[in-house]
Amino acid sequence: MGGGMGFDEMVVPATDAGWDGLRAILAAPGEAVVALDFDGTLAPIVADPSAARAHPGVVGALRGLAPVVGALVVVTGRPAGLAAEYGGFAGVPGLVVLGHYGAERWEGGVVTAPEVHPGVAGVRAALPGVLERVGAPEGTWVEDKGRSVAVHTRRTGAPEVALELLRAPVADLAAEYGLVVEPGRLVLELRPPGVDKGAALTGFLRERGARSVLYAGDDLGDVAAFAAVEKLRGQGLAGLLVCAGTVGDAPVRELADRADLVVDGPEGVVELLAALGEAVRAR
Ligand SMILES: O=P(O)(O)OC[C@H]1O[C@H](O[C@H]2O[C@H](CO)[C@@H](O)[C@H](O)[C@H]2O)[C@H](O)[C@@H](O)[C@@H]1O
DSSP: OOTTOOHHHHOOOSSHHHHHHHHHHHHOGGGEEEEEOSBTTTBOOOSSGGGOOOOTTHHHHHHHHTTTSSEEEEEOSSOHHHHHHHHTGGGSTTOEEEEGGGTEEEETTEEEOOOOOTHHHHHHHHHHHHHHHTTOOTTOEEEEOSSOEEEEOTTSSSHHHHHHHHHHHHHHHHHHTTOEEEEETTEEEEEOSSOOHHHHHHHHHHHHTOSEEEEEEOSGGGHHHHHHHHHHHTTTOEEEEEEEEOTTSOOOHHHHHHOSEEEEHHHHHHHHHHHHHHHHHHO
16 A cells, blocks of 8 residues: 555455445545554564554544544554553544453543453553463563553463463463453463454444444454444445555464455554545545
8 A cells, every 4th residue: 555546446345345335435534433442553564562652654544534433443452441542542533442352442531441440450460470381482472451460471491382381371360350361462361251242243334323434454453343343334434445465574364364454563554544535525
């Protein structure tokens, strides 16, 4: 994408369903929802999760879309308020963040959330001992997310090997405390069951009475949202599924295979969103 191309050359879905989704969004943008993952989709992947920030073009592109589409929503595994802060989303009128895979909602600067699952405290206390017992390599890092706990291996010497070493003991620990494991890009998150990005997205689309959706994601957590859009297509909703593949850190194969459009990471997502805004305004 990019390089001064026109919208019609830039945005070419690989599937009929994707074309249906794109045409529906362009024909009735006021009934469309643009739904976006955060890390890897709007924010480049970095070694330190607390250093992740939205690509500098994100807020401008979203501000261009906000007045012309039905709704903008970010669906993320991050705490909702943190994603809003790292994304600069307070500067985008009407944008909603569904955080913790849909357990939290940020809207107009206010976060709403249920009680923290009691198992999180147990996992938080037990995890250091488990990591020591199984010989987690140097660089293994625990992100305390408040209502979940994530074990990252990106900063170890052999991140994929470390992830495999930790997969079973982390799963056992999660089960012991009534949590589930959410795997992602070099991360295993222990989180409460009962929500996922598919349920979160479906609920939001219903709430807004959407007739079409563009969903963009890059990670395993986004597979549930892709599956939800595929299911809703069978019920009359039009959908365009976008995989934000990245150079040097492979996109999730399953997501790329199911996508109608693959773009080049957050840079490609920004180009897509900016071009979509221009195309809608030009019609
Ligand atoms: O649903 P998302 O918005 O994609 O969030 C998923 C997880 O993203 C973060 O981890 C990932 O990004 C980090 C920063 O680039 C990177 O260092 C890490 O390897 C990735 O897995 C975040 O830290 C997690 O809490 C999110 O659940």
